[in-house]
Amino acid sequence: MITFDFLFPPILGCILIVLINVYFGIHVIKREIIFIDIALAQIAALGGVIGGIILNSPGLGHEHDEFNLLSYLLSLVFISLAALVFTLLKHKKIPIPLEAIIGISFALATTMAVIILDKAAGGDVHVHDMLIGSVLWISWNQIIRLAIVVSIVSLFHFIFRKKFMNLTDAFQDAYQTFRKPRLWDFLFYFSFGVVVIEAVNVAGILTVFAFLIIPASLTAFTTKSWMRKIIAGWIMGITAAVSGVFLSVKMDVPSPPVIIILLGFLLLLGYGFFKIKAFKDL
């Protein structure tokens, strides 16, 4: 018998991630910087790894409930550096897509972590854990931390929602006409990075990436209104999260694949629905 007590924390964790990631996902798809979440997660991890090495205890941080202030601060430093680079290199003098810059920083951060962890035993285990993670073993401490970070970032984005939404809508064509685009760009990447650190720590890169991209992909086919897009994404993400966690416990399989397959299924279903609707509207 599966108890409610056991299911409740992971479902709550997933819902918190869905709430913020659907919003960021719409930004990310409009800006065509799909893999930024994986890149930021690796960059933050590099900070954590360096912090662990300085404290002479490699691998620290992939244990749940452990909080290491130095590693966390270094992660924040690395995230802000990356945010700065992404902001500066989005420039009309640089004719390559920002996604390429993100890709290069992703590969750099990962291989640097591999070089460093080469010296420390169990490095690949750490990489593996981070990729897959498991939301099933989330603790209340982690939920509280996640909730605090999500509320602060949401509040910040809610207050300045006009700025962020307009900037993203203007990202491809009218970037230069925006007032102080670089400042808002930096704040966007930095706040996203702070969320990614927390979310990946709880659910692993793969699940966080799925919650970011798949619900937001569905909303690409819907109306232009941001609010409707967000609500459609929330419905899809929360459905997949709740049923995914439940099914994975019930069938005793890892939760990330179940959640991803459910999201993929809902995406197909939703896509079909919008196609039929568009066909009827003709």
Place this chain on the structure above:
Amino acid sequence: MIDNLLFLAPPIVACIILAGVLGYFGNHILSRGLIFIDIAVAQVAALGTMIGILLGFAENSVNTQLISYCFTILIMGVFSFMRIRNQVLPQEAIIGILYCIALGMALLLVEKIPGGSNYITKTITGNVLWVTWNNILFFTLLFIPIILVHIVFGNKIKQVTLKHNLKDVNINVIRLYDLIFYVTFGIVIVKAVPVLGIFLVFMLLIAPASIVNIFTEGWKKRIIWSWVIGSLGSILGIYLSYSINISNGPAIVCLLGVAAYTVAFVKLLKKQPEKIN
């Protein structure tokens, strides 16, 4: 000294050949904006290998490899037919979803294979130092027909990549050229990843193409310079890794990555945007 040279000759030759092929494809995928496609393809191929093993074939058997290739080609075919004229959802997002689902499936299958977790992370690190002359001969032979296909259809594929005058072309014709492109690309990636590792393949695709895109225009020039930069980066990286004793793959990746950033920032700091041509 001579011994060292003999020992390092196969990896250097392998890197030069692969830098050329990957530099060519890199310019294509950079112009198409599909930066992470090779990571998705590698994951799909790994999933194909796992399916082969689950069907009861040995890991390195011809059957398993064949299943892996067929599976990859199938997925690439589906992907190229998902191109529509008015792309609401960026293709890179479809790549992201593909990567996600392939990795998720691999995680489910992994529990059914003894020692399965090796297959997920196996592709992450390759080691080019272990490459033999036989390997080199084999993948070079495989690349020759692919190069021929691209010599024959190169102009058309380039036109599709750069979106020149596509208004009047039938969408199915575009899809057909896409199919040729993605299938050949998939085969190259499946062959290159076990030799170099996923991150080195990724970097040889993206970094040289990015560097040349920042500094030159002109398609042919970009491809030739990508090859030169990729080869130089690899040789220097292998030399560095040999002399300060770190793994060679990460050394080349870091070298190329830092080079790309340096070039980008130099360009940014230049007051007057110079035309080089």
